[in-house]
Every structure is written in structure tokens, then in C-alpha cells.
Amino acid sequence: MALLSKKDTNLITDPLADNNPITIQVLGICSALAITAELKASLVMAISVMFVLGAGNVVISLMRNIIPSKIRIIVQLIVVATLVIIVDQVLKAFAYELSKTLAVFVGLIITNCIIMGRFEAFALANGPWRSFLDGIGNSLGYGVILIIVGFFRELLGSGTLFGIPVLGDPIMKTGLYATGYENNGFMIIPPAALIVVGIIIWVQRSRNPALVEEN
Amino acid sequence: MTQKTDSNVYTVVFAVVMVVVVGSILAFLASALRPNIKENERFEKQQNILYAMGVNENGDDAGSVNFIPTDVVEDEFSSYIKEQLVIQGDKITEDNEAYLIDLKKQLANIKKGEPYKLPVFIGEKDGKKFYIIPMYGKGLWDAIWGFIALDDTMTVQGVYFDHKGETPGLGANIKMRYFMDDFKGETILDGTQYAGIAVAKGNNDPLNNTKDDNEVDALAGATITGNGVSAMIKETVKLYKPYLETIRAK
Numbered sequence: 399m400a401l402l403s404k405k406d407t408n409l410i411t412d413p414l415a416d417n418n419p420i421t422i423q424v425l426g427i428c429s430a431l432a433i434t435a436e437l438k439a440s441l442v443m444a445i446s447v448m449f450v451l452g453a454g455n456v457v458i459s460l461m462r463n464i465i466p467s468k469i470r471i472i473v474q475l476i477v478v479a480t481l482v483i484i485v486d487q488v489l490k491a492f493a494y495e496l497s498k499t500l501a502v503f504v505g506l507i508i509t510n511c512i513i514m515g516r517f518e519a520f521a522l523a524n525g526p527w528r529s530f531l532d533g534i535g536n537s538l539g540y541g542v543i544l545i546i547v548g549f550f551r552e553l554l555g556s557g558t559l560f561g562i563p564v565l566g567d568p569i570m571k572t573g574l575y576a577t578g579y580e581n582n583g584f585m586i587i588p589p590a591a592l593i594v595v596g597i598i599i600w601v602q603r604s605r606n607p608a609l610v611e612e613n
Numbered sequence: 614m615t616q617k618t619d620s621n622v623y624t625v626v627f628a629v630v631m632v633v634v635v636g637s638i639l640a641f642l643a644s645a646l647r648p649n650i651k652e653n654e655r656f657e658k659q660q661n662i663l664y665a666m667g668v669n670e671n672g673d674d675a676g677s678v679n680f681i682p683t684d685v686v687e688d689e690f691s692s693y694i695k696e697q698l699v700i701q702g703d704k705i706t707e708d709n710e711a712y713l714i715d716l717k718k719q720l721a722n723i724k725k726g727e728p729y730k731l732p733v734f735i736g737e738k739d740g741k742k743f744y745i746i747p748m749y750g751k752g753l754w755d756a757i758w759g760f761i762a763l764d765d766t767m768t769v770q771g772v773y774f775d776h777k778g779e780t781p782g783l784g785a786n787i788k789m790r791y792f793m794d795d796f797k798g799e800t801i802l803d804g805t806q807y808a809g810i811a812v813a814k815g816n817n818d819p820l821n822n823t824k825d826d827n828e829v830d831a832l833a834g835a836t837i838t839g840n841g842v843s844a845m846i847k848e849t850v851k852l853y854k855p856y857l858e859t860i861r862a863k
């Protein structure tokens with residue numbers, strides 16, 4: 399017997415392609431613009447969101463029958479904020495170095511619209527296991543885009559990947575820089591991320607015309 | 614279909630219970646973890662101060678910032694830091710817990726016109742004396758802070774910067790080694806004026822060869838954080854000027 403039924407597998411694979419949270423649902427754009435100037439930050443953010451969304455979806459799903467519909471958004475917000483604060487405090491006490499690295503992401507995670515979006519659209523109506531898979535799937539879809547954008551922005555903007563120079567030294571003019579190549583300073587500012595995301599959306603829609611809305 | 618969860622009474626009760634439950638979980642967690650967190654913060658301060666005076670485990674690769682490990686930092690701190698002073702107006706006293714003084718509070722006191730304390734740490738390494746001064750300022754999103762180690766000619770021997778929430782990949786790079794290393798050898802004096810060190814765009818010196826221009830090369834895409842660092846150094850130097858005058862080799 400397969401570990402996951404076909405329907406469950408789709409929960410993971412759909413957000414990676416045809417139902418991607420960033421390029422199709424256009425959620426989580428703010429953090430995709432803010433932190434993709436380097437690949438490492440993209441990766442850290444992707445992992446953090448995966449944890450919070452996976453756990454948050456399960457909690458919301460377990461509470462779905464007792465949450466009053468009038469205040470459900472506030473309840474969702476409290477769940478996210480509580481989860482993030484708990485993780486932050488535990489890391490501060492037991493893995494201080496790691497918590498320093500993650501500190502700047504805490505605010506960005508709480509305000510990530512993908513998290514509230516999945517709580518609202520999925521976890522409130524589905525069981526915990528399916529909600530968990532949905533959370534993992536969507537954060538993977540989010541992470542993939544983050545990493546693609548981070549890859550191009552760091553490579554073209556700073557000439558490095560994960561902080562390691564791959565194109566030579568821009569100041570000493572070695573490697574590619576010896577031929578007159580220059581880093582594109584535009585790539586490290588947030589608008590460049592919008593353009594890269596736009597190109598991804600373009601590529602994705604021209605490969606799959608079914609995604610193009612009719613006017 | 615009306616559900617019991619739609620009634621006003623249920624909604625209010627749910628909200629109250631939720632707030633109490635979440636509040637007590639967080640309160641319990643915060644107080645249970647407090648000693649651990651406090652200790653980590655204490656170690657971090659010691660590591661930062663030692664880092665500024667060049668006591669760290671940085672390798673030859675220019676990339677990473679490596680502190681003295683936390684399990685030995687306390688011993689190292691007491692062996693390298695010979696004196697911890699507290700400046701209160703004209704009075705200078707010794708205080709072994711001066712490094713725990715919260716500079717943010719002291720700066721707030723200055724604003725309110727209340728009495729304040731300024732800590733200075735005097736370190737000694739290989740027969741050389743370092744005067745390490747804490748700094749506190751603001752970046753683009755939130756607080757930035759750090760330490761600057763000077764010798765008696767007012768030449769920077771090392772710095773350490775940190776931040777609460779600058780943008781990763783841009784402003785957050787103030788705590789990268791390549792940025793902090795640029796400050797080494799710079800002077801905070803311009804003639805006899807205490808000018809500080811500016812993080813300058815377009816100073817046309819990316820390798821930072823000119824050490825007497827009171828400028829280091831800025832970080833691309835982090836103008837406001839860089840300006841924050843400049844302002845923080847300037848303010849700190851201004852604040853400590855009377856003390857620095859007393860130690861400056863004439």
C-alpha cells in the first residue's frame with residue numbers, strides 16, 4: 399500500500415506547480431521580495447515557514463469545529479503568533495546561535511499571508527493529516543520559488559551563492575570580472591524580485607496555457 | 614444551519630478561554646526559560662566585547678565570524694578584560710558587572726535629563742591596551758548595536774555590530790566580517806576633532822586602503838542601515854568624548 403493516496407499526494411505536488419502559492423495564488427509575495435537577496439536567507443525562510451505552516455495547519459484543523467466563525471481570523475492569528483513565539487523562546491534558551499539567525503524572520507513569518515491563507519482555505523475544512531500535508535505542500539511550493547529567486551538575485555547581484563564567490567572577485571577583477579562583467583546592483587534590491595517572480599509566472603503560464611485567465 | 618459556535622455567548626467565552634490559555638502557556642514558558650535566556654545573553658555580551666578587541670576564533674578565511682566558545686567565555690572574559698569602568702558625570706568607578714548595563718536605558722535617561730551611567734571596558738592583549746565602548750543606535754527597521762575597541766591614539770582596533778531586524782542579505786550584512794574588518798585601523802579623529810567613522814557611499818575605496826579618511830565603504834542596498842551605523846558611532850564618540858580625552862596619548 400502506498401504511503402499516501404493519490405488525493406493526498408496531490409496535496410503535496412499541486413502547490414509545487416499548477417497551484418503554486420506565490421505564482422498562481424499570489425500569496426506570500428511580501429516575504430518573497432524582502433528576503434531573497436541571498437540564497438541562505440531564502441532557504442532559512444522556506445524551512446521556517448514549512449515548520450510553522452505544517453504545525454499551524456494541524457492545530458487549526460484540530461480546533462476547526464470549536465472555533466467561532468465570527469472571530470476565526472483573530473484565532474488563526476493567535477495560533478500563528480503563539481507557535482512562532484514558543485519556537486523563538488525555546489531556541490533562545492537552548493540554541494542561541496540559531497535563534498539569532500532566525501530572529502529577523504520571526505516578524506516575516508507571522509505576517510506571511512500564505513499561512514493565514516491556508517488556515518482559512520484548507521485547515522478550517524479538513525482533517526489534521528490532510529491539513530498537515532497541505533501545509534507541507536504549500537510551504538514547499540513557496541520554498542521552491544524563494545530558492546529560484548534567491549539563486550538568481552544572489553548570483554547576478556553579488557556574484558555569490560550561499561555567500562561563496564562563484565564568479566571571481568569583483569574588486570580584484572578576477573574570474574568573469576576580468577572580462578569586464580559587473581554585478582548588477584539592481585538585483586539585490588526588492589523590485590528585482592518582483593521581476594524575477596514575474597518571469598517565473600510568465601514561463602509557467604506559457605508552458606501551461608490552462609493557467610491563463612480569460613478576460 | 615445554525616451551529617452552537619455562532620452564538621455571541623459562545624464566541625465571548627471562547628475568546629476569553631483562548632486568551633487565558635495562550636497567555637498562561639506563554640507566561641509559563643517565558644518564566645521557565647528566563648534563566649537560560651539571561652545566561653545566553655550574558656555570554657553573548659562577553660563574546661561580543663572580546664570579539665571587538667580581537668579575541669575570537671576567526672580563521673584565515675575571510676568569511677565567518679567565530680566567537681570564543683560559550684563554555685570558556687567567562688574565564689577568557691575575566692582574563693582579558695582587566696577593568697570595567699562606569700562613568701557617571703565626572704565620577705569613574707569600577708564595577709565588575711558594568712557589561713550588564715543596558716545602554717538603551719542609559720540613552721533614554723540622557724534624553725529625559727536623568728542621571729546616567731556609561732560603561733567602558735579596558736582589555737589587555739599581548740601587552741596592548743584596548744578601550745572597548747558599547748554603542749546603540751537605530752537601523753532601518755529596528756535597533757542596531759555594537760562595540761568599538763580603540764587604542765590610546767583613537768585608532769579602531771576592532772568592532773562588532775549586531776542588529777535586531779535588518780533585512781537579510783542587505784542591512785543584516787553589517788554583522789558580516791568583511792564589513793566589520795573594514796573599520797580596523799581607521800581613526801575616529803579628524804585632526805583634533807572627534808569625527809567618528811562614516812559608512813560612505815562613493816568613497817571610491819572598496820578595498821579600504823585609505824585609513825585616515827574617517828570613512829569605510831558602504832554596503833550596497835543598505836543605505837539607511839549604513840547611515841544608522843555612522844550615526845551610532847558619531848553619537849557614541851560624542852558621548853564618550855570627555856573620557857576619551859583623558860586616555861588619549863598626546
